[in-house]
Amino acid sequence: MLDYDVVIIGGTPAGRCAALTAKYLQASVALIEPPNKSPELSFLGKNFPILGARYSQTLVEFGRFAQQVNFAQQFTSNFGENADTPEIVLQLDAAIEWAKNTVSNIEKVNSIDFLATAGVDVILGNAEFIIKPDLAVIVNGRRLKSRRFLLATPSQPAIPEIQGLLSTGYFTPETIGGLSELKKLPNSLVVIGGDPAGVELAQAFNRLGVAVTVIVKSSHILAKEDPEAARLVQAVLESEGVRILTQTEVTQARIIDEKKWIQAGNEAIETDEILVAAGYKKTDFESLNLSATGVKFNDKGLILNNKLQTTNRRIYACTDFSRGYLFPNIANYQAKVALKNALFLPIFKVNYSGIPWAIFADPQLARVGLNESQAKAKYGEDVLVCREYFKLLDRAQMQGETTGFYKLICRHNGEILGAIIVGPQAAELIHSIALAMRQGLKVDAIAEFPHIWPTLSEINGKIATNWQLQKFRTQPFLSNLLENLFHWRRYWHW
Numbered sequence: 001m002l003d004y005d006v007v008i009i010g011g012t013p014a015g016r017c018a019a020l021t022a023k024y025l026q027a028s029v030a031l032i033e034p035p036n037k038s039p040e041l042s043f044l045g046k047n048f049p050i051l052g053a054r055y056s057q058t059l060v061e062f063g064r065f066a067q068q069v070n071f072a073q074q075f076t077s078n079f080g081e082n083a084d085t086p087e088i089v090l091q092l093d094a095a096i097e098w099a100k101n102t103v104s105n106i107e108k109v110n111s112i113d114f115l116a117t118a119g120v121d122v123i124l125g126n127a128e129f130i131i132k133p134d135l136a137v138i139v140n141g142r143r144l145k146s147r148r149f150l151l152a153t154p155s156q157p158a159i160p161e162i163q164g165l166l167s168t169g170y171f172t173p174e175t176i177g178g179l180s181e182l183k184k185l186p187n188s189l190v191v192i193g194g195d196p197a198g199v200e201l202a203q204a205f206n207r208l209g210v211a212v213t214v215i216v217k218s219s220h221i222l223a224k225e226d227p228e229a230a231r232l233v234q235a236v237l238e239s240e241g242v243r244i245l246t247q248t249e250v251t252q253a254r255i256i257d258e259k260k261w262i263q264a265g266n267e268a269i270e271t272d273e274i275l276v277a278a279g280y281k282k283t284d285f286e287s288l289n290l291s292a293t294g295v296k297f298n299d300k301g302l303i304l305n306n307k308l309q310t311t312n313r314r315i316y317a318c319t320d321f322s323r324g325y326l327f328p329n330i331a332n333y334q335a336k337v338a339l340k341n342a343l344f345l346p347i348f349k350v351n352y353s354g355i356p357w358a359i360f361a362d363p364q365l366a367r368v369g370l371n372e373s374q375a376k377a378k379y380g381e382d383v384l385v386c387r388e389y390f391k392l393l394d395r396a397q398m399q400g401e402t403t404g405f406y407k408l409i410c411r412h413n414g415e416i417l418g419a420i421i422v423g424p425q426a427a428e429l430i431h432s433i434a435l436a437m438r439q440g441l442k443v444d445a446i447a448e449f450p451h452i453w454p455t456l457s458e459i460n461g462k463i464a465t466n467w468q469l470q471k472f473r474t475q476p477f478l479s480n481l482l483e484n485l486f487h488w489r490r491y492w493h494w
Contacts, residue, residue, distance in 0.1 A: 007146040014331035015152030148342035151317040168253040170274040173197035186272035194221035198277025308338040354437035358427035366430035369418025388463035414442030
């Protein structure tokens with residue numbers, strides 16, 4: 001007799017999401033997670049990959065709040081020299097403490113205690129597959145037999161091979177909470193790599209008064225994104241005081257006279273702390289003994305089919321690692337597809353078209369589907385690109401957030417191929433266009449929808465209408481026909 005319908009080897013939000021979903025479907029489910037060092041989150045050491053990203057995002061939000069406070073302080077000071085306006089001072093240690101409390105609250109809402117209360121058999125330990133006498137998982141000396149298994153383990157940060165980096169010491173976005181354990185908070189921070197988490201934290205710490213330097217090998221930060229969009233984000237960071245060194249490689253890190261130094265190109269830079277944000281690498285599954293089960297790998301990691309089955313049909317997998325970035329929403333989507341196939345018949349396939357993602361810098365950068373170069377490479381001349389700028393939007397003017405643009409990429413028949421938004425609330429605005437893509441709606445449906453005024457969402461309707469006008473201009477026959485029709489009507493007074 002089997003112990004469970006599905007055993008999930010987790011350590012990610014996607015694993016917990018899958019476990020809870022399985023229980024709601026009345027399945028018997030076990031969730032295996034790495035053991036926690038302490039109930040107080042340790043704080044956010046390497047055993048807490050689930051909470052590391054949440055901690056980083058909380059600091060990013062606090063940085064955005066700090067920017068708003070600074071703006072308000074400048075605004076009130078304009079009322080006159082004698083204005084009785086108290087100075088507002090934001091302290092980084094207060095931000096760290098606030099982030100810790102916020103993450104602790106989030107953990108309570110999504111905790112393993114909650115899963116256990118819901119009926120999930122939560123086991124803290126390290127799992128290992130065995131195949132004799134039957135396929136099973138061993139954890140804490142206990143043998144778990146299941147109909148299906150789901151791998152939902154976390155990706156690991158990619159650490160570049162830099163001489164002396166390990167001995168010098170560094171943080172990653174997942175372990176940045178360790179700053180709260182230092183006796184003295186940093187006055188300066190060097191960020192190695194320009195991936196989303198690094199860019200977000202660089203801006204956040206800069207807004208909290210830390211001198212930040214970002215070093216990237218590419219010609220601009222966020223190298224995997226649309227160059228026009230990435231360079232706009234970079235320009236904003238630089239205008240706020242973040243120093244960005246492009247096309248520069250860090251070759252060495254050292255401690256000299258109890259101070260950290262890095263060699264970046266031809267320049268030696270002193271810094272209090274180092275943050276490595278150079279993307280993520282494939283998950284290391286060696287400890288799970290997957291090779292014994294017939295699961296195969298390639299240079300990208302696990303070999304999965306479009307049903308998220310490994311080469312062992314009883315073992316499924318989902319991952320939060322995609323395109324070198326961490327996208328929890330994609331991992332959760334994969335988890336739901338894999339879970340349905342594991343619990344029922346393997347007939348459900350993943351469909352990545354129309355799934356958006358976002359980078360929470362300020363301005364935010366959100367994207368869905370193909371970018372301009374990808375679309376033109378695939379469809380050639382059958383691509384029409386339209387732009388709309390936030391400075392032309394009433395709500396953006398009212399909020400004083402006019403930096404940014406919206407790029408919509410479609411075929412001439414109105415099929416939406418992709419969209420890129422850089423601007424206020426881009427991560428929220430992208431959902432409308434992503435849903436339209438998922439449901440097969442064309443641009444006309446968005447243009448005809450009456451968006452509320454004044455809202456930022458109105459930009460979706462504006463760009464769709466602009467796309468219609470731009471398409472009209474590419475059809476001279478129709479333009480001439482309408483011109484002649486109206487001329488004839490005016491002439492005959494009809």
